[in-house]
Amino acid sequence: MxxxxxxxxxxxxxxxxxxxxxxxxxxxxxxxxxxxxxxxxxxxxxxxxxxxxxxxxxxxxxxxxxxxxxxxxxxxxxxxxxxxxxxxxxxxxPLGNTFDIKKSAGPAILVGGGAGIASLMLLAAALRNESIETHALVGAQHRRRLLSIEDLKSIGVSVHIATDDGSVGHHGFVTDILSNMLSLSPNKPTIYACGPHGMLAAVSKITCQHDVPTQVAMENRMGCALGVCLGCVCPVRIDENQIEYQRVCTEGPVFNATEIAWEI
Ligand SMILES: Cc1cc2nc3c(=O)[nH]c(=O)nc-3n(C[C@H](O)[C@H](O)[C@H](O)COP(=O)(O)OP(=O)(O)OC[C@H]3O[C@@H](n4cnc5c(N)ncnc54)[C@H](O)[C@@H]3O)c2cc1C
Missing domain, CATH: 2.40.30.10 (Translation factors)
Structure with missing residues (x-):
């Protein structure tokens, strides 16, 4: 590339x-x-x-x-x-790998925490271009920090809001909405997420329980962005006993959620 x-x-x-x-x-x-x-x-x-x-x-x-x-x-x-x-x-x-757009029986669900929704907007547009039903779960600390709602709606994405203080939408985390949707969804959706590390770990835990494919965009601290300095590595599980450090800038930023060793 x-x-x-x-x-x-x-x-x-x-x-x-x-x-x-x-x-x-x-x-x-x-x-x-x-x-x-x-x-x-x-x-x-x-x-x-x-x-x-x-x-x-x-x-x-x-x-x-x-x-x-x-x-x-x-x-x-x-x-x-x-x-x-x-x-x-x-x-x-442009740098890094890309989200892999999957066509499945179920919808696409985007989970964005804070500025993490920024990493999902181009994907939202691509999913809608493919006529894939798309839901965005958008989380923010409070209503003054809510992002991208009108941009998402304007391309036909259905938006579900959560705020930490309950000032708009669900009072709590986007992961509460995700759990609910997965429990009710008749067809297996595909999940794409970006946000704080803790939110991504929580998303991964929930989607693993429901056995739904999940891609996460990691936003580790980054130095060169060219694969040289190794400042942005994250632990990836190769098999049950082996962990390897991969570069978010070149092997990522998008990973399958099940690959990441979240506990490290
Ligand atoms: C692949 C990728 C995509 C990103 N996309 C966005 C985006 O679309 N919108 C957005 O608001 N933020 C995004 N971020 C996070 C953004 O890069 C940092 O918030 C920003 O670099 C902070 O810089 P600073 O000088 O203000 O902070 P400082 O803390 O002064 O930065 C010091 C150093 O740490 C790095 N750094 C600090 N915080 C982060 C962080 N959270 N993630 C990565 N590096 C960090 C900086 O690059 C810089 O090298 C992304 C990060 C990555 C890795």
Missing amino acids: NRYDIHTTILSNENVAEDHYLLRCECPEIATHAQPGQFIHVLISNDSGLLLRRPFTVYSVDKYEITMLYQIIGEGTLRLSGMGNGSPLHVLG
Whole structure:
């Protein structure tokens, strides 16, 4: 798979929810080639404190443009949130493997926790293009941090909301909704999830109990994104007795949930 290092500028950088921004830039080669689950590695500034690029999933593509939806976490994303239209950006991508779209008797269920829903949006569009019935379970701490609801609805995805404080939707975790849906679903769905590590471990436990195929996009801390520094490895079960460390940047970010040794 080819990857491109593009010098571009920000077209828009909009505050869409508390501490969350949607950034749009022109990256023709990435827009043409990016597949669901793949990410870009963004050089925010040449300042010595920000020399490491930051990874973000491609949220959407439109002709020559791509968007990324990001949460302010630390210095890099805080700096990014303050950058206006016309600011320069170096964008490397598309990187990593992709979600494997399965056609099964049941629907697709997307489970997104916080900014994790950003990694599922391009997938949602691809599933709808294949006319696959798609449900998105979207979790947030509170209503001010809810993401992507209108974007998902606009492409025909049915949305189910959970908030930690009950300010909108189910009062509790998205995993409660998932358990419920799996208990009621007559046909075996396919699950695609992204979010905090604890949420992904919980999703994996539930879907394993119901024996439904589950793909997770891992968002480990990442350094080079090229498979060299080994900063982003996660433990993968090779067989009952053997664990191997695989790179989220090159072997991932998408893994089958049953492969990950969640307890480590
Ligand atoms: C494959 C992949 C896709 C991602 N997609 C998105 C996305 O679409 N939207 C979004 O909001 N976030 C996404 N993340 C997480 C995002 O990369 C981090 O939140 C961001 O790098 C934090 O940078 P910072 O400078 O603000 O934080 P700092 O804590 O100052 O970052 C310091 C270093 O740690 C790394 N880092 C810190 N937190 C994380 C984290 N949670 N995950 C990975 N690396 C981290 C940074 O890359 C940087 O190298 C993704 C992560 C990965 C690995």
